Ligand SMILES: O=C(O)C1=C[C@@H](OP(=O)(O)O)[C@@H](O)[C@H](O)C1
């Protein structure tokens with residue numbers, strides 16, 4: 400009966416703007432000379448931290464009364480002066496802003512939360528040093544760090560991108576501000592779609608980017624130009640409502656995302672299709688319809704879209720056969736060790752899980768109520784909220800509000816869309 404009713408009334412999701420596009424657009428607009436308007440930016444802890452960090456670096460970002468858009472008054476170059484920059488929990492701020500600052504002049508100190516301090520930075524700092532930066536890191540390749548900036552030389556980038564693509568993204572966005580052209584090989588990077596997003600947005604802001612070979616790029620010195628940009632809904636965030644639709648036989652439509660999306664994580668809907676959901680991706684919207692059955696029995700490499708691996712892991716206990724997710728070793732280096740967090744919490748729910756360094760195999764089975772350890776990781780909280788809903792099991796989050804890193808209104812939106820959703824406050 401639920402099925403027929405939901406098919407008659409498709410649900411329209413309201414998903415906030417892409418975190419990754421918002422962060423990049425803020426930086427590129429900051430480097431441009433003049434005012435850029437960013438429509439529908441993400442308003443969440445990470446992007447507010449990024450905006451405040453730019454303020455520390457001397458870039459003014461004005462919000463419209465209801466945050467419909469942000470106006471960024473770019474400085475037309477890399478930062479100059481002295482600043483203490485607080486990156487909070489935002490990996491994007493910690494990886495994008497030091498190379499941008501190093502291309503300027505002055506002394507810039509970066510720090511962040513304990514969680515962010517634990518995350519790797521050394522490949523980025525090594526690459527910056529090779530480009531001529533002077534970087535001091537009392538804690539050996541992690542935050543806090545101080546950049547004594549006198550411009551960056553350019554040349555061939557050599558960056559170990561096996562832990563994160565964010566190092567290369569930060570260096571690439573700083574590249575037009577360097578003295579010589581920059582050449583980089585992107586082929587060995589994890590999370591490759593994020594590099595393509597970086598290059599697309601750099602071009603949107605006027606950078607001269609060439610791809611002489613597939614996967615090899617050259618960025619030429621030049622200036623960014625101010626741009627008006629409409630930011631798409633966040634595809635990683637959308638994975639939770641799409642997954643919930645797939646597992647509960649609802650039909651959910653998200654306007655504003657479509658075939659031309661800059662976000663690799665939209666490919667998560669292909670994973671849902673493999674599980675048996677009906678998926679339609681058009682120019683201007685994405686629709687996912689659950690069919691009442693989740694087909695498991697396959698192995699999937701989610702290395703390119705690892706922010707969504709926990710969403711699939713949360714559906715896997717409900718599938719009709721075991722599922723293996725592999726290629727996600729770098730997910731151990733995010734807000735939490737996400738492979739360990741998934742294993743721990745699924746086992747707490749009574750599910751059998753086999754874990755290796757870069758993979759999990761999840762064996763479907765009956766669920767039992769559990770208290771979920773979020774490890775202050777928004778995606779663990781959101782993924783297990785989907786499991787609670789779809790598996791009709793009482794799962795309590797130890798930290799429901801950690802979702803605010805990327806989606807402060809997550810629980811409210813889930814409750815608005817899915818009447819059977821129990822918000823954690825009432826569990
Ligand atoms: O560049 C970006 O905006 C991001 C890149 C990815 O990180 P890694 O490259 O570290 O996998 C992703 O997990 C993160 O949420 C956002």
Ligand SMILES: C=C(OP(=O)(O)O)C(=O)O
Pocket residue numbers: 488489490491706733734778805
């Ligand atoms: C890994 C993530 O964030 P960050 O930008 O801090 O790396 C994430 O949002 O899942």
